[in-house]
Amino acid sequence: MHGWHGQALHVNLKTQQTRSEQVSPELLQSYLGGRGLGDRLMRETFTLDPFDADMPLIFAVGPLCGTDLPATDQLAIVSRSPLTGTIFSNSTGSRFATRLKQAGYDMLIITGKSDKPVTLQITPDSTVIEEATALWGTTTTETLSTLAAKGSSAVIGPAGEAQVLFASIQFHDGGTAARGGLGAVMGSKRLKAISVDGDIETAVAEPQRLANARDDILRLFNASPALFGELGFKEFGTAALVDLIARRRMAPTANFRETFFPGSFNYSGPALQKEYAPLKNGCHNCPIGCRVTASDGQPLPEYDTISQFGGLLNNDDLPTIIAANNTCTALGLDPVSAAASIATWSELRGSFPEPEDIVPLLHDIAARNGDGEQIAHGARRLAEDSGRPEVAMTVKSLELPACDPRGAYGIALSYCTSTRGGCHQQAGVFAPEILRKPVATDRFSFAGKAKLVKIGENNNAVIESLVACRFAFFGASLEEYGEALAAATGIGHTLSELQQIGERIFLTERCYNQQNGFDRNDDTLPERFFTEAGSHGEEFDIPPLDRVRFYEERDRYYRLRGLDQFGQLNTTEFLGKQP
Amino acid sequence: MIRQVEKYLDKMQRDRIGKPGGMALVASDDTVIGQGNDALQSLGSSLLERLDLTAVALVEPTFPFTDYLVVATPTAETRITPRDTETRTFLHDIPILRSSQLSGEPADRIAELLGQRKGVLVEGVGIIAAGSITVEQAYINASSLFHSLLVMYLLDLLTRTNIPEQELQQLDDFRRNWLKPLVSPETLLPGKDLNDPTTILQEMSRVGRITVELGLVDSFFGNISCRFDNTLYISQTAASLDELEGCIDPVPFDNSSTCGITASSELLAHRLIYEQTGARTLLHGHPRFAVIMSMLCDTPDCPIDDCWRDCPHTRLLGNAPVVAGEVGAGGLARRVAPIIGDSGKAVVYGHGIFAIGRDGFDDALNAMIETEEWCRREYFRRLDMKISNR
Incomplete structure (x- = not known):
């Protein structure tokens, strides 16, 4: 087999049984890998409680992983989110992905709950479950240091152990499955860490064709200002976005009460460069290198983290932002949800924390101490429990990232249609609305946005199943990665077929969510965005969203998706037809 | 829609x-x-x-x-x-x-x-x-x-x-x-002095529109910029040269802001050209005869396979030097900047023309027109010769 190995490793932590099982070629070709394959394997379990022993936690790579194609050292982690209750997939870049593939597997499916804390060690020759009581309670940094000789590792921190609803999974090389609380799912299984290693190569069907696709992709990276431009990610990391989002008046400030934070220049890309002389870093085999580390080796935060611990909390103190990022990493917390939940807590109590109070608060959240106990449940539950649900800036309980929806209407719509909650990444409309790639769209218009979101969602479902980095698509497109897929696997998919795969994956997720009780009422934004204006720019205003036009476009989206007026589809019929 | x-x-x-x-x-x-x-x-x-x-x-x-x-x-x-x-x-x-x-x-x-x-x-x-x-x-x-x-x-x-x-x-x-003459009445109008940002933005929009009307770019591909004090005003990536209003990024020369992450993919070329020539304005387009002529190379038995990327030679089209180099971060910028200063124009292999202006956009636009006119004449001279020799 080319591209894939066609093998899944099943591990039951309760029975301590492990088995390798073939994945059928039909499923591989119909779902590709990563998010799609993970979704498919949730078919029998998606209604379970996220902390149910039988709830799977899935690590899945794709057919391009293990090749030398840029930005494919990626995997998806799939389960049901304890924060949102939705099916949830996190895609991230880590050498862990390639090592898992080199161990001989396309996916790892973990079920059961161990009686004691354990680690899991996977090589081509063995799968070992080992007691890890001594590691329980240690930070991710400490755990990763202990496991350094065991290949690539994915670990949880104290937040995951305590089942904080937005706990993350941290990888040894800076990757993170941050969103949706999948670290809490791992913690509920008392699985502290997974280490993988191996040397099995990924067979490529047509090496020269893959090399040609690689050249095409690299030329497009060269031509992309956001990626390889002198003001882009390669130079400044994603912190390059701080200035742009400020200029667009889309920087969430003071829990989205405003959209411009004058102090943001303190933590912009150039400010980081000046203060920390960062070194370029990134995923294995990726020429973009969007992760930056300070000259002393400490990782520097990416855009969303900077902005969330910056303007969202009314904080312009860069050292505090760096410390908050490091603390989230060490404790295993999603920085976006952590900061957003603190912002909600701040608005509820009427004041934002002083910079020196932020890191202690993060420790309280991870340990579920004091105010941290309430915040650990996420912004939506916190606000509802306080009798002021309108203060939570969430969609389907997922805290919004650092991109105000009043400044880009496609992003606004995509927050509502995303199957994982308040996330614009699934639709990928940030690229055309903000970065002008592959073409620019009018960010202040709803015209065409339903179609834009639908196409983007389908394309990104494919991208996260290949699995390739979303950032690569600020330069290249499915045209080039589809060619690479054909070269790697020897199986050509037309664009139309890839789009059908993307739609299959996305609607499968929508079916799961629908059967778990989600409906049209969940496809909306917090009231604030329809009633309060954002901060005006030099030559433009940021008015509240036009509610009528917003819902018109959402209805159009439903029609384009083949859903009824309530956003529903016949789930039994749909799922019954899928491979 | x-x-x-x-x-x-x-x-x-x-x-x-x-x-x-x-x-x-x-x-x-x-x-x-x-x-x-x-x-x-x-x-x-x-x-x-x-x-x-x-x-x-x-x-x-x-x-x-x-x-x-x-x-x-x-x-x-x-x-x-x-x-x-x-x-x-x-x-x-x-x-x-x-x-x-x-x-x-x-x-x-x-x-x-x-x-x-x-x-x-x-x-x-x-x-x-x-x-x-x-x-x-x-x-x-x-x-x-x-x-x-x-x-x-x-x-x-x-x-x-x-x-x-x-x-x-x-x-x-x-x-x-079908082919248009390369001069229009508006081309001949002198541009305004580029002494303030408002005038600069207006002039960039005007010249961008003329560039499109003269057919010096296909669809909208091309870019335009102007240096003023410590700021480089440059058209955004994927901006239509005939619709530049609101699509120009001010980029500080000292990179103190990254707002220009949406600037043209040729930002680096523009910056290096300004640094090495002292020009005030820069215009880049893809006029077809310059593109054609740039790819006509007579070097016998040349060992280079990848002319776009690897050709180290500088040839001439009239008095415009031709160099190789790929788009964006692909090497074009470092090859054009050193050779554009003397004639005020340069052609990139298979790609298009860069032209600079010392004071305003007029000389940049004229340099681009001159180069394309020369290339058009030379192309048809060769074609006519071929046809007459049948």
């Missing part, structure tokens, strides 16, 4: 990339909207039923050079690969479909090919281009294909052993009636 369809069909008509009445633009939201030629609209609608695209542009070229290209392509070949930078970077290659392959339901076969690339060439129909997420994208891709295919055709003419009489007549008509 209907306004977008009308706007870009109008642009296609003004660009004259297709016959009058021989173009259509069809877009799909939750309904399908089309404008232009009825038969082409019908084909476009069929394609949108098969592909999840936002729009399709269909163009029957003004004279049938695309069909001549198909005929000249060996029957075993399913794609053609023009050698210009547009193709190399963005289009990769262009699938072709012969009229003999159009039996049955042609939309099925066209859709299959259109799903693989940004556009296809269909014998007897013309150019069909996809807009995956916007209507404008279909227009851009149609325009890019037109540019690349025309450059390929004109380049191939210089090596063809036989040009039939009918084709020669069509070529003569193209030369005399």
